[in-house]
Amino acid sequence: MLEKIKTMYNPVPGMAPEKIGPTVGQNIGKISLPSTTLHFFDLGGQRDIRSIWPKYYDECHAVVFVLDACDQARLSETWEVFDEVLNSPRLLNLPLLLLANKQDSPSSLSVAEIRESFDAWQRARSNRLKEEEADKITNKGKEKGKEPIRTAEDAAKAAAEAAADGPAGTASEAGAEPGSPLEAQTWDDGGAKDERMASLDVMGASALEGTGVRDAVNWLYIRVQNARKM
Numbered sequence: 001m002l003e004k005i006k007t008m009y010n011p012v013p014g015m016a017p018e019k020i021g022p023t024v025g026q027n028i029g030k031i032s033l034p035s036t037t038l039h040f041f042d043l044g045g046q047r048d049i050r051s052i053w054p055k056y057y058d059e060c061h062a063v064v065f066v067l068d069a070c071d072q073a074r075l076s077e078t079w080e081v082f083d084e085v086l087n088s089p090r091l092l093n094l095p096l097l098l099l100a101n102k103q104d105s106p107s108s109l110s111v112a113e114i115r116e117s118f119d120a121w122q123r124a125r126s127n128r129l130k131e132e133e134a135d136k137i138t139n140k141g142k143e144k145g146k147e148p149i150r151t152a153e154d155a156a157k158a159a160a161e162a163a164a165d166g167p168a169g170t171a172s173e174a175g176a177e178p179g180s181p182l183e184a185q186t187w188d189d190g191g192a193k194d195e196r197m198a199s200l201d202v203m204g205a206s207a208l209e210g211t212g213v214r215d216a217v218n219w220l221y222i223r224v225q226n227a228r229k230m
């Protein structure tokens with residue numbers, strides 16, 4: 001994608017698609033636009049390379065997450081990685097674009113299908129977390145049920161414990177253990193994540209044919225200009 005951007009915007013063309021191998025570390029590039037120069041850091045997407053991404057978060061002004069819209073088998077992995085980026089506290093206030101690449105291919109998912117796929121993945125995860133939470137509460141109840149109440153003193157203690165636990169299924173039960181996935185789920189960010197989801201920008205492009213590339217660069221140009229005015 002970055003090489004195509006260079007070819008379209010710079011006098012010296014970027015590398016031809018057939019010569020591009022997987023990005024090891026970073027690939028950099030810049031393009032000049034009216035009153036702005038955009039500097040790009042193209043970071044490799046392979047598992048081992050993803051650990052370097054956060055090193056760039058403090059320096060960047062916008063993020064474009066490029067996904068392979070043909071690779072349906074890896075979409076679930078893609079959403080896990082994307083969700084982490086989406087929820088990175090250091091990126092929370094930055095413009096974020098989800099760019100569905102390979103739109104030239106007949107097997108590519110459309111922008112609408114990509115959005116739907118991510119929504120479905122999020123719904124499934126949320127249901128899974130709720131089930132885990134319900135199981136936890138049920139198991140806890142069973143444990144308690146096992147304890148024989150022998151004396152009046154024991155009965156009073158059991159009643160006090162039950163009262164302290166609060167009604168089953170309330171937020172007091174959810175994600176009680178620090179560091180659990182539930183805790184991440186219930187982390188209060190003042191609704192910033194919901195807002196981000198509602199305003200998530202998704203676009204389609206083809207790095208091979210160049211369709212959608214100018215729209216994506218314009219998106220970046222506008223966001224970076226706006227950020228500068230603030």
Ligand SMILES: Nc1nc2c(ncn2[C@@H]2O[C@H](COP(=O)(O)OP(=O)(O)OP(=O)(O)O)[C@@H](O)[C@H]2O)c(=O)[nH]1
Binds near residue numbers: 018022043105
């Ligand atoms: N049909 C089609 N193929 C593409 C397009 N963009 C990239 N490819 C092909 O997809 C393969 C992977 O492309 P890369 O550009 O290396 O993918 P990448 O996302 O940068 O991968 P990493 O650098 O490992 O993160 C190559 O065979 C490319 O030729 C596209 O827009 N359409």
Ligand SMILES: [Mg+2]
Binds near residue numbers: 042045
């Ligand atoms: Mg690459």
